[in-house]
Amino acid sequence: MAFTGRDKKWLKGPRAVALLAAGAAVVLGLATGGTVTQAAPAKPKPTHMQVQLLALNDFHGNLAPNPATSSSGNVNGTPAGGAEFLATKLEQLRAAAKAQGQETATVAAGDLIGASPLLSAAFHDEPTIEAMNEMGLDATSVGNHEFDEGYKELLRMQKGGCLDDGDGQNNQNSCPDPKSRFKGADFDYLSANVFYENTEKTLLAPYTVKKFKDGQKVAFIGMTLENTPNIVTKSGVEGLAFKDEVDTANALVPKLRKEGIEAIVVLLHEGGLPADPRAFNSCPGISGPITDIAKNLDPAIDTIISGHTHQAYNCSINDPAGKPRLVTSASSFGKIVTEVRLSIDLATKDVDRLNTLANNHIVTRDVPKDRQLTELITKYQKLVAPIESKVIGHITTPTVVRTADDAGESPLGNLIADAQLADTSTVTNGKTPVVAFMNPGGIRSDLVATGGAVTFGSAFTVQPFNNYLVSMDMTGTQIKALLEQQFSGVNQAANKVLQVAGITYTYNPAAAPGSKVVAGSIKIAGQPLVDGTTYRIVTNNFLSDGGDGFPAFTTATDKFFGGLDIDAFASYLSAHDPYTPGPTDRISITS
Template identity: 75%
Template sequence: MTGRDKARSGGRRLAGLIAAGTAVALALAAGGSLSQAGAATDATQATQASTVQAGKPKPTHSQIQVLAINDFHGNLEPAGGSGGNVNGIPAGGAVYLATHLKELRAAAKAKGQDSVTVAAGDLIGASPLLSAAFHDEPTIEALNGMGLEAASVGNHEFDEGWRELLRMQSGGCLPDGDGQNNQNSCPDEDHPFEGAKFKYLAANVYFENTQKTLFAPYTIKTFEDGRKVGFIGMTLEDTPNIVTKAGVEGLTFTDEVATANALVPVLKSKGVESIVVLLHEGGFPADRTAYNSCPGISGPVVAINAGLDPEIDAIISGHTHQGYNCSLPDKDKKPRLVTSASSFGRLVTEVRLSVDNATGDVDRVNTLANNQIVTRDVTPDRRTANLIAKYKELVAPIENKVIGHITTPSVVRTPDDSLESPLGNLIADAQLADPSVVTGGKVPVAAFMNPGGIREHLLSNSGAVTFGHAFTVQPFNNFLVSMDMTGTQIKALLEQQFSGVNGPEAEKFKVLQVAGITYTWNPAAPAGSKVVAGSIKIGGQPLVEGTTYRIVTNNFLSDGGDGFPAFSTATNKFFGGLDIDAFANYLTAHDPYTPVATDRISVGS
């Protein structure tokens, strides 16, 4: 809200509201949140109620509840390990998320408040098998039942390509056969997939040929009394760099700040004064446990907030899987909420927009947010439970098939000091051994795997590994690609682990997991020369820069994803089978499997 608007509305505020606003501002300035400031808000509501009862003018302000989630990633069941709790409190699970949303809406309704439910991207993609086996149709159905109304697209919404994302919105079934590639669209013939009832938003995703957005750039929620809230939905501009190239072919992704700012006058021309951005990009608080504050927050969302038009009243963010609740200054040095609800349905952000009833604008000082843990001590939602039970029965034959055994309780993705991991070695070995990538007699001699694509440790049931276990590790259904790279290109590739977007400014280096290749890197060396000269060996022999080598990786990296453009310079590319199939087949062929030493990458000088 502009300074002029505040001056115009200030004279109409009740004394009780002013007092409450002061208390809230002090609480937020001290790093507090809704829980600390709630008493002031409740006092305000009581003052307003008594004023109306006394026959005096109606309150100058009212509240609108905005409930938000992000980065759900198809986690219909509670995630395991650290992804299934918040600071040690068990959290998440669609049956509990649905209940918490219902209870929060009911509480708002009891106070006479309107409510709207939104999301900030990555609702699907990188999903557990229960959802992924059916192209994430179960997750869309579950979110429909939870009352979601609008969501920005995230990068993982493009995992199966933008055409498949359009189907997620509009519905329909894929002719993929019954369980082909361990997937099955519309498995219940009596209930075809109807698509998302909520609106996907993609303000900064354009078709290159038409310059039209993939989905609507914004949506306007109009309440019964005529009040309006506009929601602008965007994914991060860097999406093409972190998804498969084929999935975004023909699309252009534009700058988040410029895109949102250009839409502000459009919304205002439609009578919208309250504007919220749903942004699939985020930040990193210095204290990752402080989910209801944001001490020392860094990351892209900080700069984006600083550049956004002051007319934008709140930013609901995602992508980084962090929980935070911030009040950051906008260009006019006025407070603006910036929030994120962690991931996997473990938190729900409740925003209470305080709206000036005369102007329709948001009173920032009295606008509050609270990240609420989705605890599992509530009654599970029956409709969601029935939906999950149906798909668990349908997925069981695929999920429970034993594909091999391991001789240890698990094979971990936890890296050593060189950033090499036992599970990374297993996956790279599986890729190198996969016969589907051999063409013209050319057999790969080295393999590379991105660590971000290894989503969980490989677990077992008393040593038995199922397809479900394997899929939890590699849920993306990427294709393997073999290609020719020169020694010079491979050397450049290894340096890209420590430079560019993976350089010192990144949260951590992005060291590829390898097979068939060994080398040493020096943490103290400058970017561009961290790989120790002469240390690179392929097949036990020193790398020769002018020699061409056949290597294998997944199609995501093949396109230059994760900041590895060296892969995009490779030649004679050949697409093989799915990475998950190579992984499963390797475990079957090496049954039982014993983890090997992490001695392929070393740290030295």
């Protein structure tokens, strides 16, 4: 495969890039800021052996393909992802390496489960663990979402066993097939920096060592996001201590070398943000935590497989000794697989970075589906049907519509915002949200009832993203800026009116961007907004990260992650059964 003009454009940038494609390669071994040059097809030196690493991250239980029209179902317009196609892609890449006499290890950088679609979430993500077993995963680091149901549940994911959860009564059903128990992960969950509080005992194994032919060994250190306690439910990690990623990994290097291991790979659930997210085989202007971590990890660590930010990149970032080191990430939802070819010196047993290459492959859907994964998905699609069809409440109208009025407010938007505001999972340290914000684009369909009954599946169709609710502190000034961002910046051409609860205001569509909200019209709980007062608000994690052109959310403080938005929605409908849509009177317009 030759590089296209677009590929060559991506190679221009402040950082060196490593690419490997059939018949073409890029040399990795230039200091940050150097020029990347194209080389002849990579061939292992007679004194070296090559080991193929296949890596993914942030799968989040996306077993079935996501719609190709959604951002979660394509890469730069190419339909991508789905466990059946991912499994096929992995097998194709392994076969190509085997034909060249190379062995393979398949690894991941966390968040394989959690924030999952109903097909996996309804069964406590047991289907995803089973899918990863089928795909031949060898090891993964633990991500923050692996703690969504608590660390004891994470241990069950590793060891197996069933939960007594009421046989689907709460829209979840562990071990739904009475003929078989959940066996747990065949692969190793790794987390070197998560300890039982006040002990030196790690929750899970800190690393694993894979042996290859000629006696070569590669160590994989698993690293969890240090900030996990601040972004997951407190009860899920109570009793655990999360330590610094760099300090922990560096402390393990002497131990591994004492065991005669020189080839070391870190599987890190933390990542970066390239300036151009479309440049998935490059990393122009990358920023974020990964840059500082990469610059401080011990030079003896040869490669960093990262995740968490749901970005795809392929970088060379200098280590503390000023030598370039490979840093990769494979987007999310199984849309991309990273292929790394480690070149290991047979004499020193260490990785030769100058001959180590990587390539991010799109998991396209133009290949045959893996038969075993199809059988697994079909099995759980049948098993999820009773949960999907479970009645969770009633509405007094045939539908609750997402169609907005002239001000941009919709009955369904109000319902969802009310549900978020009522959800107790985001209450922390006695701080209860008083305002809720919901992005209209996250409401994917009207809420439809059958004979007045609303099913869990119907509710899930409205909110299928499994976003987490996030509470945070915002000042009155920040909330004003947020409301103006509905009509300015990237939202100036096509306004995005947030659906709200607990707040009312008036805006003038004819006013200039930045001054559309009528001064003095904003009220919270019926009282005028005060610029210097801090208010507790709740929204979803997508908006919390500044999604949909709302950077004001990123300036908020004391963020706390609660439960899933779909759970809040379903609980609210059950608690307000039957539900009657109210008037759209929270947002008004003037001229």
